[in-house]
Amino acid sequence: MIAVEINNISFNYNQQQIFNDLCLTINNQEKVGIIGANGAGKTTLFLSICGILKLNQGEIKLFNKTIAAGKFHPEIGLVFQNPDDQLFCPTVKDDIIFGAENLGLSSSEIEARFNQVITTVGVKHLINRIPHQLSGGEKCMVAIASVLIMQPKIILYDEPSANLDLKARRKLIQFLQSSSETILVSAHDLELILEVCDRVIVMNKGKIIADGIPEKIMSDEKLMRENNLEIPPSLSR
Template identity: 45%
Template sequence: MTALLEIRDLHFGYGRTPSLLRGINLRVTGGDRLGIIGDNGSGKTTLLLLCAAVLKPQRGTITCLGQSVVAGQFQPAVGVVLQHPADQLIGTTVAEDVAFGPENLGCSALEVQQRVHQALAMTGTLHLANRLPHQLSGGEQRMVAIAGILAMQPKLILYDEPTAFLDQRSCRTLMEFLQTNATPGLVVSHDLAFLRAVCTQIFLLESGHLCPLGL
């Protein structure tokens, strides 16, 4: 089966941590949602940023649908949900925010409208369409940010600490969404119970290496 995302012998580090990631290998295919857990500073978010073409590997390769991921190049097949949802909410209203992605992909006005409605319906946020994004609760912002990604119809989605700053009710809403949404991807989280509920496989990132954990 062709990999949606494949990481081979990936190495990366920063100034005082030159060997943060050491020989990472990972493969995401259709139906996979892989969880990654690890201590703060272990490189979880860095790994996502490498997959999202924000950072450039020092060694190794990352491919998406068979094509090399090149740092700085937009990847429409990959959606990224940031740890702080307010960082990616830029529209005047929720509907305008969700429409931003498909509009910039060149979709027709009708298709943009259809995608916005579908994405809001999928995330249970249709009732928020005319609200101001920055007046929403943290849980509502999280789901609207996900709706904005879904509207671009990516092949896989990268989630960076999606339960951060959420109360229990919002976490349950997010968990129920992920349990029913089939889009493959990676989920970085410090919450092992959450990963076990929404992922098909979990890996521990420790000392620069990925080790599989049982569900």
């Protein structure tokens, strides 16, 4: 089953062309890594999938339903690169339930979902804490919980391991490995992509340069060098 279908999209920003006739298909429950140097178009692609950006041309479908720009789509979850951009409520619990409350769910349904996600993500001990006092790893997992409670069909992770210490990064990787949702992960952390994703896409200047098995794509020295990337250490031994 196709989860995301991107058909011939084009997008310009400040008269600069980011995408031109881009096409991409993501299957249900795939774990797909998106890699590329800064300015490759990764974050812009994520914002387009969410419907935050209005395309100049083309369409994006989620399970055969066209994504309308400028509208809220709870079926799509976005975990920001910086959790401080995502967490803003007085307590962790308030942040986690915020999205569910705005879906118009009953209090009993919200509580049931809340109890489920804090167990799944492992943040039960943090629910009464003030978000900005948490560590980077704790903030990351709380941000993920705030997305999961809306039960999205696809989750987009934008540089999820940025600024995490080794222990927090390992916890994140283990969580992503066990995730049952369709996920797209944009990351400079190529070792994370290797551990989590079953498919990787290389982007450069808004174009898809390569698409395939992570180990094969990221061990191609010429391909990686031409796209301002380096072979992950675990593949260069």
